[in-house]
Amino acid sequence: MTRDLELAWLLTRGSDRREWWRVTLTAVGAALATGLGYAAVAVASVDGQVSTPYFHGLLNQPGQRAGVIVALLLLWVPVLGFLGQCARIGAVHRDRRLAGLRLAGATPGQVRRIAALESGLACLLGASVAAVFCALLMLNVLQQGFPPRAWAGFALVTCAVPLLAVLVSVVALRRVVASPLGWVRRVRPGHGRAATLALVVPAVLVGLGALLVVVRGTGPGTTAFPLLVFCAVALTGAGAVAVTGLTARAVGRRLAARTGSPAVLLAAERLRADPWATARTHATVLLVTVVGVGFLGVRQMLLDAVHQPPEGLPYDPEDLAFYTTGIDLVGAAVLVALLISLGGLAAGTAESLATRRRGLAAQAAAGVPRKVLGRALLLETALPLIPAMLLAGAGGTAVHVVHGTFVDPPVFPVLLPLLFPVLAYAACLLAAATSLPLLRRTVRPAELRFT
Amino acid sequence: MSSTSMSSTPMSRTDGAVPILAARGLSKAHGETRALRGASVELYAGEILAVTGASGSGKSTLLHCLAGMVRPDEGSVVYAGQRLDRLPEARLSELRRTEFGVVFQFGQLIPELTALDNTSLPLLLAGASRKAAHEQAGEWLERFGVRGQEGLRPGEMSGGQAQRVALARALVTGPKVVFADEPTGALDSLASEQVMTALAHTARETGTAVLLITHDAQVAAYADREVWLRDGAVSADAVALEATR
Structure with missing residues (x-):
């Protein structure tokens, strides 16, 4: 896995302009997903009936907060759609690259892992940027204290977004056979x-x-x-x-x-x-x-x-x-x-x-x-x-x-x-x-x- | 030389040597088109075998079958006592990584990687450390006269340089067989000569067998033996060509 990660990093680092577009847009999508996840965790961490100055008291009641959380999680759907489109940017280029890896002796499993890790690295970048931004926002602007379980939730979201991207990539590539002569879709x-x-x-x-x-x-x-x-x-x-x-x-x-x-x-x-x-x-x-x-x-x-x-x-x-x-x-x-x-x-x-x-x-x-x-x-x-x-x-x-x-x-x-x-x-x-x-x-x- | 009869027996040497790679009765169809029709060929350790023939005669398909990249519809490919056409994909990948090297006309280098990383790739995939892989790859780049170009990516190299890097990558693991499909097809005559000289010299020095696909007589002249492919089968003309060589 370490070697696969190293190769994924090498390939990402050497990417051309089009590939960087894909990396940037994927990172933006991951940052959006992380931000939405953080907001949902922040709202979910509030207990019982409270009095907040935000949104005319919309977050005061537990029942209304549940609705807000659902709305935030539903926004993940278009974000995932966006990420799916981003993953397709440079697909031909990527397919050629992966075929090259197969020609050099990589197994189909190795190639799938490397492709998935490439997506994971881009998502990790976006999630990390969003995590830093959200932490600064919470500590400096909102000046809101959060219980330890909220911080655990934030950490979980930060790890889950890249992990989810890797899993989605593995699932998306499960029907794809990388051939040394080119990329063949079943x-x-x-x-x-x-x-x-x-x-x-x-x-x-x-x-x-x-x-x-x-x-x-x-x-x-x-x-x-x-x-x-x-x-x-x-x-x-x-x-x-x-x-x-x-x-x-x-x-x-x-x-x-x-x-x-x-x-x-x-x-x-x-x-x-x-x-x-x-x-x-x-x-x-x-x-x-x-x-x-x-x-x-x-x-x-x-x-x-x-x-x-x-x-x-x-x-x-x-x-x-x-x-x-x-x-x-x-x-x-x-x-x-x-x-x-x-x-x-x-x-x-x-x-x-x-x-x-x-x-x-x-x-x-x-x-x-x-x-x-x-x-x-x-x-x-x-x-x-x-x-x-x-x-x-x-x-x-x-x-x-x-x-x-x-x-x-x-x-x-x-x-x-x-x-x-x-x-x-x-x-x-x-x-x-x-x-x-x-x-x-x-x-x-x-x-x-x-x- | 005008014979049109087809042979399904392997084009073999007569000195009793055991082939390292032998294909018998290979047939392969791409949809309605039959690319190979019972082709048989043998490759011996340390020899350079040229497979020539007109466009569409099935040369590349034969190479793909022999290198385990494509499974034939019929027939067998035996490498060092094992049936390649029956090996699982993971084992074929391992063979490509350790015992086979492959060079195409163009496009086999990964555009994102530098010449050094491209050459190191089979070693990295085999689990070597990056430092060790770079050292070994550097030696091979030097051997092929492209030392000093390690930091260049394929898009920044000339065709001849890229092909020599591809050769270095194909040979870096010390393979027993190198498959070269029109390795000079996209090069001018000078670069073509440089690449072929480097390939032939290294193959003889290291005892690597080379299966060379070409339609260029000047390139085929670097081979020890030559077989002709016509309409997907090894033509009887090949025997005559071998005899005259």
Whole structure:
């Protein structure tokens, strides 16, 4: 293991600019995850009912603190999606490097360990920076004393984030065989219906379980509820990958057969050839959109109820601030999640371009105008996202409609929540468009000279 | 030389020597394309064997099968009494690390590592200390005339320098067999001559067997023996070529 670590360090140290981008972005993702973990531990370390000056007393009650902890942990989902995209940066380069190691006599297990340790080192860097920053913040700014178990929790988070990254890498590489002649990915024959069922069925079961918990009146202060919500979101994310992949493949197949536009044809063929690349890139955005649409609907109901209580007198300003602060914080969390997901999408699009640079340069050299290639790039994002966003809109609407049936009288806000998928769609296109300058550089015929 | 008949018997020497590596009846298909059709070849300790043939004749696939990088669909590869085509991946990796050396046309060096670290890599993977590995690697770099370039990464070297570093890496563990697939294919004639002279000289000095894949007659001239591959099988022409050598 020491030798593997030494080799991983040597390879990381000698990385080129693109690899450093991957290391930096992975470290940023790990720092975000560590920061969120620290915040969750800090909130969890508070005992009983307290009086805090933060967020209009939102952290005073144990039940509300549990909700805050769940929200913080849920933010790990887009962060993990972002980390997943970062891991793909320079994938071709990394595959070549690992094949070189195999040629020199490394075993497949050794190569997997070295690749996993490379991710672990980047995450350790991010986690360490976040740990130092958070410690300084806690000691100097908040001047808050924490019990020993909180410090143990902080230490656990600092170690767990790189360890988690290593484990995720090992799992991700378990189906990959590093060959001395290049990197060969095993094609799974049942990647279609069976995989979808394997993801969707547990997700539906967890969803039904969550619904049961809500209907039976188990409050958010219990342990089961936050755990169930966390599992439901994680599994829905996995299901979203399958759904987006299938949608991308279907859209690609249909359009490729019927279109007369070169840009649409290029995009459709790309979707058909590798629908799962699109799925991975868009899954987190789709998940955040479901949450966003659901949240906006519930938010509107809650704000209506707070500003115009159906029974009794209106709330005094202090109580009003307490409720609106809580709602605004969740809104901010959704916005942060969306921004992280868009960052992942931008990174994924840029990586896709870098991987295909020779093919794109060859198309440009053969006379395909850059505008057509640019349009094709945007369409690769735009086309599969239309059905995906419709699906996300419907899913989010279902969430707040179910919530609305418990309100007396039942209310069903529609307009504002459904604006979210439209805005998210536009933001995705903008994120993908950030790669257009890279496309201009990529399609230079000089790229054909390099392997 | 115009014979088109194919032979499934190994192209062997007649002095009764035992081959260090022997392939019999190798067949390998890549999808619909049959790259090898019953090819047989033998390699003896300390000899340089050139495998020549036209593009698409199956030369590289033959080398990949012989080096244990690809498992043949049919046939056997025997190295020092063991069936390579049946060995587990971990054992094949160990062989590549300790008893085989591999040189390709380009791309086998790891871009992130310096010339010294690239050359040290098989030793590091085998568990040697970095200091010891560097010392040994440094000696090999000197032998191939690239001492002083230790700190350079592959992207900073010329093609000839990179190939000599690749040769140093292939030989640093003292392998019994070196597999070289078009080692001078991307080099100009001067660099090509430097690389081949270094390879042939070192192989003879250390008694290492070399399986050399090439389509270049000048490169093949460095070999002790030459076999021809045609349509995935060792051609009978090879016998004639050997006889005339």
